[in-house]
Amino acid sequence: MEATTLAQALRQALIEEMRRDDFVVLLGEDIGVLGGAYTVTAGLLEMFGEERVRDTPISETGIVGAAVGAAMTGLRPVAEIQFNDFLTCAMDPICNQAAKLRFMMGGQVKIPVVIRAPIGASGRAAQHSQSLEAWFMHTPGLKVVMPSTPYDAKGLLKTAIRDDNPVMFFEHKLLYGARSPGGKAQTAVGSLTEVYRPAPEDDYTIPLGVADIKRQGRDVTIVATGFMVHQALRAAQALDKHGIDVEIIDPRTLAPLDKETILRSVEKTSRLVVVSEDVMTCGVASEISALVAEHAIFSLDAPIKRISVPDTPIPFAPVMERAVIPQVERITETVKALLS
Amino acid sequence: MEKTLALTLYRQMVQIRRFEEELFRLFLKRPMPGSMHQYIGQEAVAVGVCAHLAKEDYVTSTHRGHGHCIAKGVEIKAIMAEMFAKKTGCCKGMGGSMHIADFGVGMLGANAIVGAGIPIATGAGWSCKARYPGRVSVAFFGEGAANEGAFHEGINLAAVWRLPVVFVCENNLYNFSVHYKKTMLLDNVADRAAAYGIPGQVVDGMDLLAVYGGAGEAIKRARQGDGPTLLECKTYRFMGHSRFEPAGYRSKEEVEAWKKRDPIPMFREWLLKSLLASEAEFEEIDNAVTKEIEAAVAFAEQSPDPEPDDYAPYIFA
Numbered sequence: 057m058e059a060t061t062l063a064q065a066l067r068q069a070l071i072e073e074m075r076r077d078d079f080v081v082l083l084g085e086d087i088g089v090l091g092g093a094y095t096v097t098a099g100l101l102e103m104f105g106e107e108r109v110r111d112t113p114i115s116e117t118g119i120v121g122a123a124v125g126a127a128m129t130g131l132r133p134v135a136e137i138q139f140n141d142f143l144t145c146a147m148d149p150i151c152n153q154a155a156k157l158r159f160m161m162g163g164q165v166k167i168p169v170v171i172r173a174p175i176g177a178s179g180r181a182a183q184h185s186q187s188l189e190a191w192f193m194h195t196p197g198l199k200v201v202m203p204s205t206p207y208d209a210k211g212l213l214k215t216a217i218r219d220d221n222p223v224m225f226f227e228h229k230l231l232y233g234a235r236s237p238g239g240k241a242q243t244a245v246g247s248l249t250e251v252y253r254p255a256p257e258d259d260y261t262i263p264l265g266v267a268d269i270k271r272q273g274r275d276v277t278i279v280a281t282g283f284m285v286h287q288a289l290r291a292a293q294a295l296d297k298h299g300i301d302v303e304i305i306d307p308r309t310l311a312p313l314d315k316e317t318i319l320r321s322v323e324k325t326s327r328l329v330v331v332s333e334d335v336m337t338c339g340v341a342s343e344i345s346a347l348v349a350e351h352a353i354f355s356l357d358a359p360i361k362r363i364s365v366p367d368t369p370i371p372f373a374p375v376m377e378r379a380v381i382p383q384v385e386r387i388t389e390t391v392k393a394l395l396s
Numbered sequence: 397m398e399k400t401l402a403l404t405l406y407r408q409m410v411q412i413r414r415f416e417e418e419l420f421r422l423f424l425k426r427p428m429p430g431s432m433h434q435y436i437g438q439e440a441v442a443v444g445v446c447a448h449l450a451k452e453d454y455v456t457s458t459h460r461g462h463g464h465c466i467a468k469g470v471e472i473k474a475i476m477a478e479m480f481a482k483k484t485g486c487c488k489g490m491g492g493s494m495h496i497a498d499f500g501v502g503m504l505g506a507n508a509i510v511g512a513g514i515p516i517a518t519g520a521g522w523s524c525k526a527r528y529p530g531r532v533s534v535a536f537f538g539e540g541a542a543n544e545g546a547f548h549e550g551i552n553l554a555a556v557w558r559l560p561v562v563f564v565c566e567n568n569l570y571n572f573s574v575h576y577k578k579t580m581l582l583d584n585v586a587d588r589a590a591a592y593g594i595p596g597q598v599v600d601g602m603d604l605l606a607v608y609g610g611a612g613e614a615i616k617r618a619r620q621g622d623g624p625t626l627l628e629c630k631t632y633r634f635m636g637h638s639r640f641e642p643a644g645y646r647s648k649e650e651v652e653a654w655k656k657r658d659p660i661p662m663f664r665e666w667l668l669k670s671l672l673a674s675e676a677e678f679e680e681i682d683n684a685v686t687k688e689i690e691a692a693v694a695f696a697e698q699s700p701d702p703e704p705d706d707y708a709p710y711i712f713a
Contacts, residue, residue: 079527107526113556118515118549125519128504129454130527133519148546152509153516160495161505162488163710196711220713 058254061233061245065206065255066096066172069213070134072259074104077132080217083110083119084136084172093138094174094227094241095234116145120171124154124222127169132217140173140226141183154222155197166220170213175202176228176283176333177381178242182369185377187282187333190340192224193310199223199264200311204231204285208308210255211262219264228283228333248286265312269321273303276327276391279318279344280304284331284382291387300395310340318344319352326357327394331382336364358394363387397605399671405447405604406667407681409439409660412463414689415472416635419462419479422693423639429481432493435463437602437634440659441566442467444607445534445627448615454502454520454533456513459494460633461506464536469501476692482699489702490710511544513537514563518550521559521624532560532618539628540571542585551626555592560618562611565628566601572637573645586628594624601629602657605666634658 059065074080082097082104088111091098101109112119116137123133137143143150150171158165177185192200199221203209209227216223231252233245245252251270270285271292280288285306292302303321307313322328328348330341341362348360363382371377397405416434423432435442438460446467449455457464465475470486475496478485485491486498497505504520507513517535524531541547542565554561565585569576582588589596595617599610607629614625632654636643643651667673 081522081526110557113549113552115549115553117546118518118553121512121515121546121550122519122522122553125456125504125516125533126522126526127519128499128516129520129523129533131519131523145545148509148512149515153507153512157497157505158713159707159710160487160491161497161499162486162490163713164487164497164499165504166713199712 058256059206059210060254062203062206062209062227063095063232063234065210066213066227067098068255068257069210070097070100071103073214073217074108079130080132080134081108081110081126082134082136083112083123085112085114085138087111087136092136093236094229094232097136116142117149120146120149121153123169123171124149124157124167127167128157128165132168134170134172134217137171137173139184140175140188141186143173143188150192150198150222151195155195159197167222168220170216170223170225172225172227174229174232175226176230177370177377178229179374179377181372185370189224189226189310190334190338190343193340193343194338197222198311199309200226201264201309202226202282203308204282204306205251205253206255207253208262208268211260212264212308215261215264218261226282230283244283244286249289251289252286262308264309265314267305267307267314267317269303269317270306271302271304273301273325275301275325276329276394277303277305277321277325278329278331278387279307280331281307281310281340282333284333287382287384288331288387290384291391294384294388295391298392300391302391315347319348322348322352323355326355328356329361329363329387329390329394331363331387333381334364335367336362337367339364361390361394363390397608399673401447402667402671403673403677403681405443406663407685408443408467409604409663410681410685411472411688412439412442412466413660414685415462415466418689418693428479430492431639432479433460433638434633434635435460437654437658438566438568438631439463440604440607440663441564441601441629441631442536444604445564445611447608448612449502449532449534451501452528453531454504454517454524456504456517456520456535457506458510458513458537458541459506459508460538461494461496465496465498465503465506468503470496470498470503472688473692473695474498477696477699480696480699481701482696483702483706484695484699488706490707511537511541511546514541514546515550515553517561518554518559521554521561522557524560530619532562532615534562534564536564536566539565539567539569539576539585540579542588543579551592551624554624555594558621558623560621561624562614562618563624563626564611565626566631567628568631568633570637570646584628586626589626594626596626596628598628598630601631602659602662604659604663
């Protein structure tokens with residue numbers, strides 16, 4: 057059956073890879089009996105048994121550290137960290153161990169570990185709402201993946217599991233399309249366009265480092281990640297009515313980053329807006345802006361614009377959260393100003 | 397313990413001692429890259445534990461890792477070349493003293509982050525259980541690591557999953573400059589085993605036979621599927637924390653008292669008395685080790701440096 061939500065697509069990828077390779081194993085908080093905070097691992101404990109689907113103590117350092125040790129010695133662990141905010145408790149095993157051990161040991165070891173974590177704001181205040189992907193782009197030795205559709209999520213997760221390097225896999229909460237155990241989790245899935253493409257039941261993979269053009273256009277390039285791809289699409293629909301034709305590039309993976317596709321698009325449109333849900337300073341949008349400034353500045357007819365979270369933790373009150381997270385209106389206004 | 401094994405273990409302790417002494421000399425007499433943390437005084441721990449391990453078993457180590465590497469069977473000339481940052485080093489000059497590793501003999505790496513090897517050993521234990529039943533993994537760490545979160549999380553996880561891991565705490569009394577009694581209220585790190593529902597045992601880390609005995613039981617339990625053990629070896633580093641660090645925070649009396657319990661002469665004494673080893677046998681071992689270390693230095697000196705771009709292929713597989 058085709059997977060129509062991100063949660064279903066990720067689950068399908070895990071099942072297929074676990075059937076393909078007996079040494080793919082899962083670990084994380086509440087991934088077994090509960091089936092994961094966002095149902096990505098629902099039913100997998102029954103399907104594969106508790107040797108391969110392991111509920112863990114609440115121990116992020118232990119989870120990632122053990123996953124790294126297991127990956128070094130013959131397993132292919134996929135660790136789930138319940139919210140990406142909790143990655144702060146596992147920074148050593150991620151950034152000093154997973155990212156560097158192969159390097160420091162002169163290439164003797166492969167570390168095929170995937171660390172999955174939900175990102176994005178959904179009304180839960182500053183310790184459950186962040187988008188920390190830029191931290192990991194800043195750590196050589198890690199790959200960073202950020203799908204925006206079920207189709208991409210499945211193909212990218214299967215590739216990530218088969219990759220012999222550590223992969224950080226960031227999933228946006230509003231795109232899961234699954235209810236949380238509390239039942240009140242926000243979702244955007246009902247309101248998305250056909251770009252939120254279902255994943256077929258086929259065994260397919262999507263290479264890391266290849267961006268996807270989610271919308272072709274002439275006048276301005278918007279590079280957007282995760283849920284922001286869909287915000288950019290809404291903005292593009294609105295701008296279309298004003299005669300502005302937007303091209304939307306979804307990098308899909310931030311490390312490696314498909315620089316070629318971004319630069320080619322900017323050379324065509326001569327304008328760049330980057331929309332990301334992380335914090336502006338030293339963030340995803342900053343890096344992509346620097347890339348274009350360095351390599352394509354003479355193609356630009358207007359200044360580059362970054363639309364990210366201002367340098368603030370995510371506030372709790374919905375009205376304030378909305379004020380800091382990039383919204384469709386902010387994108388349309390920015391693009392209009394750029395073309396006026 | 398029969399004599400052939402005893403002489404092999406004696407030889408390993410001498411290898412570690414001579415290796416470290418030669419390095420100290422090298423750091424004094426010529427520019428050497430980086431720094432080092434010497435294992436002198438603690439030899440009985442690495443040797444007594446690794447005596448029970450096969451090549452396929454796994455070990456994680458620490459910033460003070462030369463002894464673990466030699467005891468686990470990493471080639472001395474490859475370690476020496478790594479100390480010289482040469483292309484022929486076991487890590488191709490990419491890691492140096494604090495990252496010596498050799499996957500061919502199950503040495504998963506020295507590690508410069510205190511405590512980091514503990515959860516990694518837990519993960520290796522998971523691989524043993526899932527893929528290679530009968531294999532075990534061992535984490536070496538100092539008493540300072542026992543106050544890191546990684547200690548708690550790594551041991552607890554191995555305990556609840558009943559993994560074949562032995563956690564070997566080398567309590568050399570000092571977290572760099574701070575006596576461990578100022579960092580924890582318990583006398584023994586091993587007492588913390590109770591918190592994880594696993595056996596904890598304290599042994600005399602200066603006595604090779606005591607370490608050998610304690611480690612033997614713990615590793616046997618792990619191989620049989622009876623889960624992890626926390627084994628604490630009371631020991632002492634005869635040198636400073638790193639390179640020429642003078643360790644002025646320790647009294648002369650304390651250092652001298654521990655040096656009287658030097659694990660190598662103690663074991664030699666036992667070999668003479670109980671197994672009737674001869675001076676000639678010791679002399680043969682000592683001479684062979686001296687030659688081996690000389691050859692390792694010559695190998696390292698003659699080895700090529702890496703090229704400036706050599707690092708690039710190692711970032712990703």
